Amino acid sequence: xxxxxxxxxxxxxxxxxxIGVAAYIAIAESGGGAPACLAGGGGCETVAQSVYSDxxxxxxxxxxxxxxxxxxxxxxxxxxxxRFGGLMLALVGVGxxxxxxxxxxxxxxAICQWCVASAVLMTALFALNAIRAFRFAGExxxxxxxxxxxxxxxxxx
Amino acid sequence: xxxxxxxxxxxxxxxxxxxxxxxxxxxxxRQRMLKLGAAAVFxxxxxxxxxILISQSGSDSGGGNASDIRDxxxxxxxxxxxxxxxxxxxxxxxxxxxxxxxxxxCPICKEYSEAVIPKLISGPVRQxxxxxxxxxxxxxxxxxxxxxxxxxxxxEQGRGWNFIELFYRNQGVENSGYADDAFLESVAGAAGVRxxxxxxxxxxxxxxxxxxxxxxxxAVGFGFDGTPSFLVRGPHGTRKLGTPxxxxxxxxxxxxxxx
Numbered sequence: 001x002x003x004x005x006x007x008x009x010x011x012x013x014x015x016x017x018x019i020g021v022a023a024y025i026a027i028a029e030s031g032g033g034a035p036a037c038l039a040g041g042g043g044c045e046t047v048a049q050s051v052y053s054d055x056x057x058x059x060x061x062x063x064x065x066x067x068x069x070x071x072x073x074x075x076x077x078x079x080x081x082x083r084f085g086g087l088m089l090a091l092v093g094v095g096x097x098x099x100x101x102x103x104x105x106x107x108x109x110a111i112c113q114w115c116v117a118s119a120v121l122m123t124a125l126f127a128l129n130a131i132r133a134f135r136f137a138g139e140x141x142x143x144x145x146x147x148x149x150x151x152x153x154x155x156x157x
Numbered sequence: 158x159x160x161x162x163x164x165x166x167x168x169x170x171x172x173x174x175x176x177x178x179x180x181x182x183x184x185x186x187r188q189r190m191l192k193l194g195a196a197a198v199f200x201x202x203x204x205x206x207x208x209i210l211i212s213q214s215g216s217d218s219g220g221g222n223a224s225d226i227r228d229x230x231x232x233x234x235x236x237x238x239x240x241x242x243x244x245x246x247x248x249x250x251x252x253x254x255x256x257x258x259x260x261x262x263c264p265i266c267k268e269y270s271e272a273v274i275p276k277l278i279s280g281p282v283r284q285x286x287x288x289x290x291x292x293x294x295x296x297x298x299x300x301x302x303x304x305x306x307x308x309x310x311x312x313e314q315g316r317g318w319n320f321i322e323l324f325y326r327n328q329g330v331e332n333s334g335y336a337d338d339a340f341l342e343s344v345a346g347a348a349g350v351r352x353x354x355x356x357x358x359x360x361x362x363x364x365x366x367x368x369x370x371x372x373x374x375x376a377v378g379f380g381f382d383g384t385p386s387f388l389v390r391g392p393h394g395t396r397k398l399g400t401p402x403x404x405x406x407x408x409x410x411x412x413x414x415x416x
Contacts (some may be wrong), residue, residue: 045276045405056211086194091201094206110404138186155404 004136008075011086012147018121019154022064029059035114043104052103054096060100064118071125080137087133090126093104096123121131166231223330223339227349228326230403235278236318243312244321246278249290253416255287256409258294258376259384261304267383268403270325276405287389287412291321294384300336303360305369307341310360311350319348327366348393389416 025048028035034048047053067089074086097119098157106112160198220227231379239246245254255277259266281287293305311320324344329335341360342353350356359365377388379397387398389411396411 014214015348020230043404055208076296080189080193084197087194088197090203091197092208094202095205099209099212111404133197134190137190137193 001130004132004139007128007132007136011075011125011132012072014121014125015068015075018068018125019065019072019119021114021118021121022061022068025118026061026065029053029061035112037113040111042111043110043112045057047104047110047115052100052107062081067122071129074129083129083133083137086129087126090129093122094126105121174333206361220327221333221335221340222327225245225341226323226327226343227345228252229323230321233278233319233349235275236324239278239282239318241312241315241318244309245288246290246293246318248285249288251282251285251288253281253287253389254290255281255412256290256292256388256390258292258372258379258381258386258388259321260294260297260301261308261321262297262301262328262336263384264328264331265327265383265400267325269385270322272403273405273408274322277408281412283408286416289318291317292375293369294376294381294386295369295373296384298332300332300334302366303341304336305405306360306365307345307356309347309365309368310356311348313359314350314352314356316345316349317399320344320350323348389415 025035029048034045037044055063071086071089071093074082075090076082097115100115101119104115205208208299230275236246240248257269257274275289277289282289291308293308295301295305306318308324310319311317318365326398327344329340340365342357345353345356379386381397381399383400386400389396389398389408390415391412393415396415398407400410401407
């Protein structure tokens with residue numbers, strides 16, 4: 001069975017990969033361009049030119065970078081706050097990725113493979129953060145059960 | 158003996174107390190997990206809902222404001238240096254013509270204006286391969302007539318495409334009354350229409366109304382039942398694209414086929 005440390009390491013690696021993908025999209029779009037669609041078809045250009053590529057005037061890829069950085073932070077930090085903070089961030093990421101994928105399929109009518117890559121990374125991060133939160137929550141409390149002893153009951157002899 | 162029994166009883170009590178405390182801690186852990194899990198799910202739902210609302214409000218409108226015409230620099234820069242004749246944009250010698258049958262109030266036309274038209278302008282139009290022509294197809298409401306007439310009148314001063322693109326960028330909610338004289342005049346000014354008095358006179362002329370009636374009938378004749386509808390004409394024929402999706406690829410393919 002995977003330890004929490006292993007899950008945190010995987011989460012950290014996926015968050016770093018997500019930062020890479022989102023940073024590439026943001027850099028490619030910064031000069032009014034678009035990321036290169038490796039499979040061709042111009043889907044990335046269409047999505048990048050769409051009105052949905054901005055959220056309140058901020059490029060969606062920049063919001064993605066912020067999200068992945070926060071998820072990396074949650075993977076580094078220990079404790080329940082990081083476990084459930086990471087879960088919430090990953091849930092936001094998955095929800096927003098689902099909304100963007102819906103827009104690509106049914107509104108913009110084009111698919112950007114970089115957005116799909118980000119959605120896959122975010123889904124994996126959600127799975128890892130959910131396992132971490134619900135399997136290891138309150139680990140500090142449980143460790144008291146396993147090894148903790150009450151000082152008042154220690155026999156001095 | 159009594160000492161031994163006392164020790165045994167003490168050990169049992171200690172064990173029982175430890176069990177109770179372990180159970181209490183497990184219960185506390187479960188409750189904490191549930192509370193934190195519920196908070197995380199609730200927080201995520203609120204944040205995602207806020208993102209979606211902001212995204213939708215950004216795409217729906219935010220336009221239609223005569224005192225806040227946006228993206229004039231972007232649009233005028235996009236069209237800078239390209240020749241215009243009426244509502245036709247591009248090199249008069251270009252072999253092919255991409256014709257858009259559009260209604261300036263139509264939100265899907267706005268989507269095309271922002272996602273596809275800039276690519277056509279920076280690609281085939283600037284390369285001299287194709288011209289872009291806008292023809293009014295009035296289907297939404299009376300304000301479509303006023304807006305379309307204003308575009309034709311701007312075209313008479315060589316600023317037709319600046320007006321069309323700027324109108325789309327600042328489009329409000331259809332038939333909400335936003336496309337009034339003040340709004341149209343603000344768009345015309347920002348689009349670079351120099352003689353507003355002449356433009357006002359032209360947009361109210363019967364000839365402009367007749368022209369819009371003619372182009373709307375043409376669209377029906379081509380079998381188009383919505384806006385925007387596109388067709389591409391060239392020396393090797395005509396390709397009806399209709400509403401092909403927010404991608405420049407079908408346009409480029411049609412330009413190659415008929416050019």
